[in-house]
Amino acid sequence: KQEVTQIPAALSVPEGENLVLNCSFTDSAIYNLQWFRQDPGKGLTSLLLIQSSQREQTSGRLNASLDKSSGRSTLYIAASQPGDSATYLCAASHAGNMLTFGGGTRLMVKP
Amino acid sequence: DTGVSQNPRHKITKRGQNVTFRCDPISEHNRLYWYRQTLGQGPEFLTYFQNEAQLEKSRLLSDRFSAERPKGSFSTLEIQRTEQGDSAMYLCASSLGSGGPSSTDTQYFGPGTRLTVL
Numbered sequence: 001k002q003e004v005t006q007i008p009a010a011l012s013v014p015e016g017e018n019l020v021l022n023c024s025f026t027d028s029a030i031y032n033l034q035w036f037r038q039d040p041g042k043g044l045t046s047l048l049l050i051q052s053s054q055r056e057q058t059s060g061r062l063n064a065s066l067d068k069s070s071g072r073s074t075l076y077i078a079a080s081q082p083g084d085s086a087t088y089l090c091a092a093s094h095a096g097n098m099l100t101f102g103g104g105t106r107l108m109v110k111p
Numbered sequence: 112d113t114g115v116s117q118n119p120r121h122k123i124t125k126r127g128q129n130v131t132f133r134c135d136p137i138s139e140h141n142r143l144y145w146y147r148q149t150l151g152q153g154p155e156f157l158t159y160f161q162n163e164a165q166l167e168k169s170r171l172l173s174d175r176f177s178a179e180r181p182k183g184s185f186s187t188l189e190i191q192r193t194e195q196g197d198s199a200m201y202l203c204a205s206s207l208g209s210g211g212p213s214s215t216d217t218q219y220f221g222p223g224t225r226l227t228v229l
């Protein structure tokens with residue numbers, strides 16, 4: 001059974017810092033790895049999707065990497081802003097597009 | 112608004128009552144998913160439809176949970192004889208599947224229905 005773990009569980013940084021969120025998974029037989037953002041009381045917004053054959057994806061200030069062999073993914077956020085404050089979730093995809101989510105990292109960016 | 116919509120947004124019920132939630136996916140999406148999210152945790156997969164066919168339901172939490180997508184458009188999730196442990200956010204997502212069951216695609220999530228069982 002796939003298990004997805006995210007470290008740290010919570011993170012507080014001053015505005016402008018670059019930061020890295022970590023995600024690890026136990027079963028490397030994944031179809032893709034996705035990163036989502038969730039604002040309090042809201043649904044999830046897809047940020048980046050890395051196919052199993054890819055190593056990384058970039059969107060604006062966000063860069064996600066995938067290392068299937070070691071069971072790790074990272075989300076890099078450059079020049080963080082207060083508007084980046086949210087919970088960030090990673091999810092591993094399996095057959096049937098079933099997603100297994102980590103517990104999330106709660107990010108607070110202070111002005 | 113052309114995103115995924117869920118109704119109601121909030122539901123408060125007494126233990127033992129039945130509840131039903133509705134999800135309207137993005138109109139051209141053929142795949143629909145239900146997840147449950149408890150406080151401080153990531154979403155947990157429950158079930159999945161491709162068009163009207165329910166392809167995965169082994170993850171439904173108990174036989175009190177059931178889901179339908181009768182015409183391959185909107186879906187309903189029903190919980191019978193609710194328990195306090197059912198209190199959670201229930202999320203629906205949809206996607207446009209362009210390949211077979213093993214293909215992958217970006218899932219778009221609705222705002223969720225928050226259930227409180229008293």
